[in-house]
Amino acid sequence: MSHVDRYADLHAAFRWQVPERFNLFQACCARWAGESGRIALYAEDADGGRAQYSYADLHDAAVRLSSGLAALGVGPGDRVAIVMPQRFETAVAYMAIARLGAVATPLSVLFGPEALEYRLQDSGAVLALCDGAALPALREMRRQCPDLRELVVVDEPPAGAGETAWQALPGAVMPEAADTRADDGAVLIYTSGTTGPPKGALIPHRALLGNLPGFVASQNGFPRPGDVFWSPADWAWTGGLWDALMPTLYFGHPIVAWRGRFSPDTAFRLMAEYRVTNTFLFPTALKAMMKAWPRPREHFDLKLRAIMSAGEAVGDTVFEWCREALGITVNEMFGQTEINYIVGNSCEDWPARPGSMGRAYPGHQVAVIDDAGHPLPPGEPGEVAVNRCDVHGDPDPVFFLGYWNNPAATARKYSGDWCRTGDLAVQDEDGYLWYKGRADDVFKAAGYRIGPSEVENCLVGHPAVVNAAVVPKPDPERGALVKAFVVLAAGFEPGEALVAELQAHVRGKLAPYEYPKEIEFIDALPMTTTGKVQRRVLRLMEEERARRR
Incomplete structure (x- = not known):
C-alpha cells in the first residue's frame, strides 16, 4: 500500500492535450503496424483453439474489412453493429469502422432477440457483424429492423440474401482513412438498463483520451515493459471496451482475448499462462475467485502487478483477500457509460482507503452535488457529478456527446456544467468518495x-x-x-x-x-x-x- 500521496501534485501538473483531428484506428492500430513483431492479441477459445496476432495483422485485417464495408455502402456516420465475443475479428471490426468514420454499435452476444431488436431499431444500424453465437437471434428479429441491410457473418455459411461471409467481402484498395475530428462520434454504446430502458450514449473518438489518466493510474503506471492485459469484461460493454481493449491497443501492448465462459479456474489459468500483469476484474468475479481459490499463489505462477475493479463496491473482505492472497492492493474505479473512468484509486500514487471509491482522477473535476446542482461540503451525502471543465478550466474530453435521438434525457443528465451520475456518495475532507448506492x-x-x-x-x-x-x-x-x-x-x-x-x-x-x-x-x-x-x-x-x- 502506498505511503506517498502525490495526488495534489498530479492534479496540478496535468493538462489535457486533445488534437482537433483524432481517430481510434490511427491511435490504436495504424501507428503500431510498422513494428512487425509487436503483438496485439493472444486469442484462445473454449475449444482449445489458439492464435496470436501482431499489430500489422490487426491493421491489414482492418483495412480489408473497411474496404468490404465500404463496398456494401457503409459510410461516415453510419451505425454498424458488432455482435461478437472477445476474438480477433471483434478488435478488427472496431478498427475498420473507425477507419471509415462510421459509428460502432457494440451489442452483447448474451442479448436475446428482443434486446437486440430494441437496440438495432433505436440505433438505425445499417449492418451487423456477427459470428455463430448471435446469428440465430439476429435472423429471428431481422424483419423488425428495416434499416438493417446486411449481416456479415464470421465462421458460418450465409443463408441467402442479406447475408455475406466475412471472408468473402471484397478487398479492393480503400481510399485514405477517414480524417475524423476528435469530437466526431465513434461508438454508440447502450447503458446497461439498471434504471429503465437502455439509452444509446454516443461516444466521440476523444473520449479515449479522457479515459487514459484513470486507466494509467488504476493500472499502476501502465504500460511498463512486458505488460500484458486481460479482462473477462465483454468488449461490447464500456468496461471491456474503454477500460481494457482500447487503452491497451492505444499503448501498443498485447491483450488476451478469451472466447468462453468466465470461471475462477479459467481466470487464474489464463493469467498464469499468458503472464498477465494487468487486469480489470469486477467484484462478482473477484468474489467467485476468492471462494474458489483462497490461496491462489500456491497453485498458479502469477505475474499480476495491478487489479482495477468497478461496477459495484469491492468491500473489505475482497479488498483484504486481494492484498493477502494476491499481494495486490486493488484499485477501485467508478465511471459510467456516458462519462467513464472519472474517480478511483491508484495505490502507488495515493493511499487506497478500503471501501472508498477513490478520488477524482487527474483531468476530472468531481463534486458531490445537491438536487439544485450545487456542490456540497465534505460529509454531506449527495449525487456524484463531473464538471464539463477540469480544475484548470479546460474542457474535459471524457464526456459523451448525448443520448441517441433523446435530447430530453441528455438535458436531464446535466445541472448547469455538472453532469449527474445518478450515484450517491459522501466526500471526505481529503477528496475520497464513499459510495452510498444508486439514487434509486x-x-x-x-x-x-x-x-x-x-x-x-x-x-x-x-x-x-x-x-x-x-x-x-x-x-x-x-x-x-x-x-x-x-x-x-x-x-x-x-x-x-x-x-x-x-x-x-x-x-x-x-x-x-x-x-x-x-x-x-x-x-x-x-x-x-x-x-x-x-x-x-x-x-x-x-x-x-x-x-x-
Whole structure:
C-alpha cells in the first residue's frame, strides 16, 4: 500500500492535450503496424483453439474489412453493429469502422432477440457483424429492423440474401482513412438498463483520451515493459471496451482475448499462462475467485502487478483477500457509460482507503452535488457529478456527446456544467468518495436510510455467501423491511439456522437497523451483461408479491 500521496501534485501538473483531428484506428492500430513483431492479441477459445496476432495483422485485417464495408455502402456516420465475443475479428471490426468514420454499435452476444431488436431499431444500424453465437437471434428479429441491410457473418455459411461471409467481402484498395475530428462520434454504446430502458450514449473518438489518466493510474503506471492485459469484461460493454481493449491497443501492448465462459479456474489459468500483469476484474468475479481459490499463489505462477475493479463496491473482505492472497492492493474505479473512468484509486500514487471509491482522477473535476446542482461540503451525502471543465478550466474530453435521438434525457443528465451520475456518495475532507448506492437503490426502512451495498458486502464477508443483493420488502407497519437475496457457496445448505447465523453476522458488524429481517436463498442473482446486480428486478418482484398478498 502506498505511503506517498502525490495526488495534489498530479492534479496540478496535468493538462489535457486533445488534437482537433483524432481517430481510434490511427491511435490504436495504424501507428503500431510498422513494428512487425509487436503483438496485439493472444486469442484462445473454449475449444482449445489458439492464435496470436501482431499489430500489422490487426491493421491489414482492418483495412480489408473497411474496404468490404465500404463496398456494401457503409459510410461516415453510419451505425454498424458488432455482435461478437472477445476474438480477433471483434478488435478488427472496431478498427475498420473507425477507419471509415462510421459509428460502432457494440451489442452483447448474451442479448436475446428482443434486446437486440430494441437496440438495432433505436440505433438505425445499417449492418451487423456477427459470428455463430448471435446469428440465430439476429435472423429471428431481422424483419423488425428495416434499416438493417446486411449481416456479415464470421465462421458460418450465409443463408441467402442479406447475408455475406466475412471472408468473402471484397478487398479492393480503400481510399485514405477517414480524417475524423476528435469530437466526431465513434461508438454508440447502450447503458446497461439498471434504471429503465437502455439509452444509446454516443461516444466521440476523444473520449479515449479522457479515459487514459484513470486507466494509467488504476493500472499502476501502465504500460511498463512486458505488460500484458486481460479482462473477462465483454468488449461490447464500456468496461471491456474503454477500460481494457482500447487503452491497451492505444499503448501498443498485447491483450488476451478469451472466447468462453468466465470461471475462477479459467481466470487464474489464463493469467498464469499468458503472464498477465494487468487486469480489470469486477467484484462478482473477484468474489467467485476468492471462494474458489483462497490461496491462489500456491497453485498458479502469477505475474499480476495491478487489479482495477468497478461496477459495484469491492468491500473489505475482497479488498483484504486481494492484498493477502494476491499481494495486490486493488484499485477501485467508478465511471459510467456516458462519462467513464472519472474517480478511483491508484495505490502507488495515493493511499487506497478500503471501501472508498477513490478520488477524482487527474483531468476530472468531481463534486458531490445537491438536487439544485450545487456542490456540497465534505460529509454531506449527495449525487456524484463531473464538471464539463477540469480544475484548470479546460474542457474535459471524457464526456459523451448525448443520448441517441433523446435530447430530453441528455438535458436531464446535466445541472448547469455538472453532469449527474445518478450515484450517491459522501466526500471526505481529503477528496475520497464513499459510495452510498444508486439514487434509486437507496430506500427507507423504519425511518432509516439503507444503502444496500454496505449490507451486501457484510454478507459476502461470511464464508457461506458467494453473493448477495439487498432490496426493500414492502411492509404495512415500517414502510419497508430490509430483505437479502443470498447465493450460497458450495457446501452450505439453506435453512433457518443459517438465516439466523447470517443475521447475527450483520447485526454484529453494522447498525442494528441494517440487518436483513428476511433472507431468501437464490441460485443466481439477476445481472446485467456488465456484471452489475439488477436490484430493480428483485425490488419489482417483492412489490408484486406484496400486491398478491
